[in-house]
Amino acid sequence: xxxxxxxxxxxxxxxxxxxxxxxxxxxxxxxxxxxxxxxxxxxxxxxxxxxxxxxxxxxxxxxxxxxxxxxxxxxxxxxxxxxxxxxxxxxxxxxxxxxxxxxxxxxxxxxxxxxxxxxxxxxxxxxxxxxxxxxxxxxxxxxxxxxxxxxxxxxxxxxxxxxxxxxxxxxxxxxxxxxxxxxxxxxxxxxxxxxxxxxxxxxxxxxxxxxxxxxxxxxxxxxxxxxxxxxxxxxxxxxxxxxxxxxxxxxxxxxxxxxxxxxxxxxxxxxxxxxxxxxxxxxxxxxxxxxxxxxxxxxxxxxxxxxxxxxxxxxxxxxxxxxxxxxxxxxxxxxxxxxxxxxxxxxxxxxxxxxxxxxxxxxxxxxxxxxxxxxxxxxxxxxxxxxxxxxxxxxxxxxxxxxxxxxxxxxxxxxxxxxxxxxxxxxxxxxxxxxxxxxxxxxxxxxxxxxxxxxxxxxxxxxxxxxxxxxxxxxxxxxxxx
Numbered sequence: 458x459x460x461x462x463x464x465x466x467x468x469x470x471x472x473x474x475x476x477x478x479x480x481x482x483x484x485x486x487x488x489x490x491x492x493x494x495x496x497x498x499x500x501x502x503x504x505x506x507x508x509x510x511x512x513x514x515x516x517x518x519x520x521x522x523x524x525x526x527x528x529x530x531x532x533x534x535x536x537x538x539x540x541x542x543x544x545x546x547x548x549x550x551x552x553x554x555x556x557x558x559x560x561x562x563x564x565x566x567x568x569x570x571x572x573x574x575x576x577x578x579x580x581x582x583x584x585x586x587x588x589x590x591x592x593x594x595x596x597x598x599x600x601x602x603x604x605x606x607x608x609x610x611x612x613x614x615x616x617x618x619x620x621x622x623x624x625x626x627x628x629x630x631x632x633x634x635x636x637x638x639x640x641x642x643x644x645x646x647x648x649x650x651x652x653x654x655x656x657x658x659x660x661x662x663x664x665x666x667x668x669x670x671x672x673x674x675x676x677x678x679x680x681x682x683x684x685x686x687x688x689x690x691x692x693x694x695x696x697x698x699x700x701x702x703x704x705x706x707x708x709x710x711x712x713x714x715x716x717x718x719x720x721x722x723x724x725x726x727x728x729x730x731x732x733x734x735x736x737x738x739x740x741x742x743x744x745x746x747x748x749x750x751x752x753x754x755x756x757x758x759x760x761x762x763x764x765x766x767x768x769x770x771x772x773x774x775x776x777x778x779x780x781x782x783x784x785x786x787x788x789x790x791x792x793x794x795x796x797x798x799x800x801x802x803x804x805x806x807x808x809x810x811x812x813x814x815x816x817x818x819x820x821x822x823x824x825x826x827x828x829x830x831x832x833x834x835x836x837x838x839x840x841x842x843x844x845x846x847x848x849x850x851x852x853x854x855x856x857x858x859x860x861x862x863x864x865x866x867x868x869x870x871x872x873x874x875x876x877x878x879x880x881x882x883x884x885x886x887x888x889x890x891x892x893x894x895x896x897x898x899x900x901x902x903x904x905x906x907x908x909x910x911x912x913x914x915x916x917x918x919x920x921x922x923x924x925x926x927x928x929x930x931x932x933x934x935x936x937x938x939x
Contacts (some may be wrong), residue, residue, distance in 0.1 A: 479559060480894070489584055490515040491855050491859055499598060499702060502700075521553065528580055528595065530595075550813070578596065580595045603639045611673075611674065625642070627653055629652055630657065633655045640664070644670050651682075655685045657686055657692075663695065667712060685728050709782075714737050731757050733758075735765050737751065747770045756779075760807075763779075773797070780803065780806075780807075784813070791831030797841070802814070803850065805846070805899050828856060865882060865886050867914050871888075893908040903938070918931060
């Protein structure tokens, strides 16, 4: 029996050595697998960091492997890498257990001193596992821009507390052209007696919690105007400054365009405003001049309100407001409002919405708890669609001691069915019928061929539609069926 002990011991040792040798040999040429072969960062503005991209590295082998991982290339300094919590663009002997994986996180910031526009940064993330090399391409597109950062400070006093409010005081002596994008950090302010002109094709990008104030709240004067002169197929666009695909339709990325009290004669023509909190906020105006005129404009994906008027004088035509977390339009604390051939369609699906598309209101509650009347002198909707995903899409908040004037003329509107529409407020309107959009949840508010809105508008209103199509017998809404 004893004569078998030595051979058995030798076999055991040899087997153990052979197993280690197999692992070492294989790990020298082990193949890793990746969640993608190219990591692409969409357009990133110079000096603004990107979102974080994640690469998963899989070891599908039956043994552990170690790999050296490095970002290599002429522009690798612009990228930042983190491997499972450890920062560094070159890391050695990263162990990946058998049948397991690791995560690599990458970000990029474009250097504005680069002298090509748009910038293209192309590097490789190289994995060296023994003698085997593999790589994943890393590509980032960038461009330069006009940056508007804080150059002034206002003082906010609240009791014994004093706060400095940084803002960018705009130089309005030259119009904004479309030579480069404009990027706003914080609030950009148009001073009283100044007019900011933004011409066709301009792209305006606003950082988180940023906005435009037309009128300076820290000045003892009121006034200031903005005139946005887009054209068909060369619109002016306002949106957030994160251009990665994740942010394409994400609301709440920036604050608002705020027309401060006393700002008058503002104009928005062929404009796209998207992905903010409030699109256009028009505040109280003590003047017969219009606060703002809005034509051929699309406002969408607002986390709160598309158009907010507070005792304002607003006129809008051929305008589409959609997908807002609260109201598409709020005619609040009185004012004068005229909407013609507009489409207000609120199919908000980002989270729960409890407020209807349209608010009409003629009062406010003061800090003292008292109710104060602010007359709603007029809220006229002509040839408009008011629709959405709720059972009723208009809220009437009337204080009977004040004026509450509104008309719904040749409109298609969704209302609480208990509301009496047999009165002077409603003129030849279609109540609680589907407008039959092409695809409401994809923001396509063109009319299907069987829409009841076709040829149902007030024939006395002759106005080309938002796409410059002629109207003879007008359809209801911003789009004429073709």
